[in-house]
Amino acid sequence: DSGVTQTPKHLITATGQRVTLRCSPRSGDLSVYWYQQSLDQGLQFLIQYYNGEERAKGNILERFSAQQFPDLHSELNLSSLELGDSALYFCASSVGQGASTDTQYFGPGTRLTVL
Amino acid sequence: GQQLNQSPQSMFIQEGEDVSMNCTSSSIFNTWLWYKQDPGEGPVLLIALYKAGELTSNGRLTAQFGITRKDSFLNISASIPSDVGIYFCAGQYFRGGSEKLVFGKGTKLTVNP
Numbered sequence: 001d002s003g004v005t006q007t008p009k010h011l012i013t014a015t016g017q018r019v020t021l022r023c024s025p026r027s028g029d030l031s032v033y034w035y036q037q038s039l040d041q042g043l044q045f046l047i048q049y050y051n052g053e054e055r056a057k058g059n060i061l062e063r064f065s066a067q068q069f070p071d072l073h074s075e076l077n078l079s080s081l082e083l084g085d086s087a088l089y090f091c092a093s094s095v096g097q098g099a100s101t102d103t104q105y106f107g108p109g110t111r112l113t114v115l
Numbered sequence: 116g117q118q119l120n121q122s123p124q125s126m127f128i129q130e131g132e133d134v135s136m137n138c139t140s141s142s143i144f145n146t147w148l149w150y151k152q153d154p155g156e157g158p159v160l161l162i163a164l165y166k167a168g169e170l171t172s173n174g175r176l177t178a179q180f181g182i183t184r185k186d187s188f189l190n191i192s193a194s195i196p197s198d199v200g201i202y203f204c205a206g207q208y209f210r211g212g213s214e215k216l217v218f219g220k221g222t223k224l225t226v227n228p
Contacts, residue, residue, distance in 0.1 A: 045217070055213055056214070097214075
């Protein structure tokens with residue numbers, strides 16, 4: 001158990017819908033990262049928040065957005081869902097801002113299926 | 116962007132055999148990480164490497180940070196059935212004012228008892 005929690009574990013929805021994925025980081029960690037894992041693209045970094053502020057952006061679509069709240073939990077919002085958005089979405093957390101020695105610990109993931 | 120080439124894609128071995136997998140890139144990384152992912156779970160960090168040339172062990176696992184900073188390998192000795200899973204390498208680099216992590220496509224390991 002990494003100490004990172006994600007809800008829900010599974011989500012099934014239809015195209016065009018909007019969903020929210022939730023992540024609680026390990027106690028004491030200030031950074032939250034979101035990743036998408038699909039069969040063809042592998043693990044792709046989406047976005048990082050540090051202490052409530054956006055810190056780094058990766059391959060995140062404009063239809064996706066995220067935020068980190070004062071209690072440090074984070075939500076990833078996915079809207080206008082398409083079939084290709086079906087994937088595992090992982091949250092990871094780390095103590096610092098993401099320095100090269102800052103280890104990321106991954107949650108169990110949310111499996112999103114878009115029908 | 117930075118890309119990692121991880122090989123092999125999959126391995127089928129007998130229990131007790133040693134395993135070797137590697138990641139290469141045309142880009143330089145500050146940190147190399149090796150993760151293992153079990154079905155339905157998130158990646159779990161196995162080994163982190165922070166200096167070029169560094170050789171680090173974690174039980175039966177040994178990993179090295181290539182001297183050119185463009186590659187890394189992971190060895191597993193005397194494999195056991197619970198080593199089954201997907202192993203990912205990841206490289207960390209600095210770009211646009213922040214550190215970023217890029218993952219290899221993974222090596223799927225099957226161990227036959």
